Amino acid sequence: MIPTITAFERSPDRGRGLARDMRVRWALEEVGQPYAVRLLSFEAMKEPAHLALHPFGQIPTYEEGDLALFESGAIVFHIAEHHMGLLPDDANARARAIMWMFAALNTVEPPIFDRALTTILERDEPWYGQRLRFLEDGIRKRLGSLSARLGRAGWLDGAFSAGDLLMVSVLLRLKGSGLLDEYPNLSAYVARGEARPAYRRAFDAQLAVFMAASAE
Amino acid sequence: MIPTITAFERSPDRGRGLARDMRVRWALEEVGQPYAVRLLSFEAMKEPAHLALHPFGQIPTYEEGDLALFESGAIVFHIAEHHMGLLPDDANARARAIMWMFAALNTVEPPIFDRALTTILERDEPWYGQRLRFLEDGIRKRLGSLSARLGRAGWLDGAFSAGDLLMVSVLLRLKGSGLLDEYPNLSAYVARGEARPAYRRAFDAQLAVFMAASAE
Structure with a gap:
């Protein structure tokens, strides 16, 4: 069906x-x-x-x-x-792939989505510049941690998984912000995702x- | 172990x-x-x-x-x-319980957590009142939707599941904000969670x- x-x-x-x-x-x-x-x-x-x-x-x-x-x-x-x-067969590797799915959606996406909303809804508010800097500092903390963990690996934990699919999806919203460019290994990671047929x-x-x- | x-x-x-x-x-x-x-x-x-x-x-x-x-x-x-x-045996009911886990963490928690952070970090900013109202309106939209779906049911989808465990956990952060009190069925839902041994x-x-x- x-x-x-x-x-x-x-x-x-x-x-x-x-x-x-x-x-x-x-x-x-x-x-x-x-x-x-x-x-x-x-x-x-x-x-x-x-x-x-x-x-x-x-x-x-x-x-x-x-x-x-x-x-x-x-x-x-x-x-x-x-x-x-999209999920490895090995039980522990599978649990870790699911962990990255939750990490993408509950730890990495919220500040990124918040920034995107702010650039739309609060652009004309007097606090816009200060608030954007505050949000971007928060995003940098997450990206720095993620970049350190990814290192030189192609994907977050062995082969491409649903965890990578969601993490790349979440990071893609930063395109054009300049934030992703500060972390070359994350930029390359996102590009690897986008290059998949x-x-x-x-x-x-x-x-x-x-x-x-x-x-x- | x-x-x-x-x-x-x-x-x-x-x-x-x-x-x-x-x-x-x-x-x-x-x-x-x-x-x-x-x-x-x-x-x-x-x-x-x-x-x-x-x-x-x-x-x-x-x-x-x-x-x-x-x-x-x-x-x-x-x-x-x-x-x-924590997860039902029936395959479809299991998928829906997992759906509520993700809904709790990716749809309901972000605005609630954002509000909690704002009350700590932005309390002294000139925009605090306006921003808090903005955030609380967003939370009310989510709570209204959740309240309508829950209706008179005890839990979100049949028996108590990991979806309820995470949803109640997320809603608990609103205690003391007054927001939960606007939705009596959600207040009762949270109280049911807290009453579990x-x-x-x-x-x-x-x-x-x-x-x-x-x-x-």
């Missing part, structure tokens, strides 16, 4: 691959699982039909038979658990949605 | 159970797994020996034989996966550490 995911009809990031359906598309491409996409307007995301599927009124969701999931991390985990290729296919698919919506 | 976790030698929350070792203690108590605790000073958390275990220099960590984990969500998941009682045992254990440190 082909699963169906939801995505923005017209992504606010203009097809740069930062919307959270991208992570799910990437995971599905890594494991070779075809999928269908149902596109949602911002209005449809707040209607009862979608709220029944996603209580927080966001994308992505994942439907497969009588299973319905929201929350991109949980969807990526579900895909990783039911296909080969599965990433490219997922990126092109979400970009095509935005281009089609823009051409209307 | 008894696992060893790490915790603050002197928790900055003064034993109110908000440090992240609490979640791990609670999970271990729910499944009846005895554990050892290694206490760390703030200085020790930044030393190479601890950074080898936890690249971000935080607590908790979890060591069991040759497995070493950090990140509380990942540790709770590991405990839930290897014992009965396993929660009480975990709470008492972390409080005892703080009291012992304070008595020195």
Whole structure:
């Protein structure tokens, strides 16, 4: 059975691959699982039909038979658990790959997402400059720790895993901020993720949605 | 083999159970797994020996034989996966319980944690009042969605799961803010979590550490 995911009809990031359906598309491409996409307007995301599927009124969701999931991390985990290729077989290595999934979403993403929101919502506030510096110092602390741990390795713990998929996804939001450039091994790590054929296919698919919506 | 976790030698929350070792203690108590605790000073958390275990220099960590984990969500998941009682047997119900774990940590916790940090770090800034209102509006959006989904149910999806354990843990940080009181079903949900014998045992254990440190 082909699963169906939801995505923005017209992504606010203009097809740069930062919307959270991208992570799910990437995971599905890594494991070779075809999928269908149902596109949602911002209005449809707040209607009862979608709220029944996603209580927080966001994308992505994942439907497969009588299973319905929201929350991109949980969807990526579900895909990783039911296909080969995103979690190692060895029990300890598997636990560590899952650890990096949680680290990406609970330790590294919050300050990065906060910065992104701040640059949109607080740009005209009198405290903007000071607050941005404060947030960026926090992000640097996380990036410094991550950079030290990654060292010269290609991926966070042995072979590419769902932990790398989520960590690269989270770090990609820093593109254009200059912050990633301060850590050459992290920049190279992100570039390695982007160079994966599965990433490219997922990126092109979400970009095509935005281009089609823009051409209307 | 008894696992060893790490915790603050002197928790900055003064034993109110908000440090992240609490979640791990609670999970271990729910499944009846005895554990050892290694206490760390703030200085020790930044030393190479601890950074080898936890690249971000935080607590908790979890060591069991040759497995070493950090990140509380990942540790709770590991405990839930290897014992009965925190994840349902049915495959779809299990996927949904894991979904709530990720929702707690990636959707509900970030704005709540942000508010807590702001009340400590930005209290004297000229923008404090305006920023706090902004953050609290964001938290209300999340709480409203969660309250609507929970409805009159006891737990988020059938029986108590690791998803509830993390969600209650995340919501507990709102105690004293007045925000939780606006959603009576969420207040009752949190109280149900706190009333569980396993929660009480975990709470008492972390409080005892703080009291012992304070008595020195």
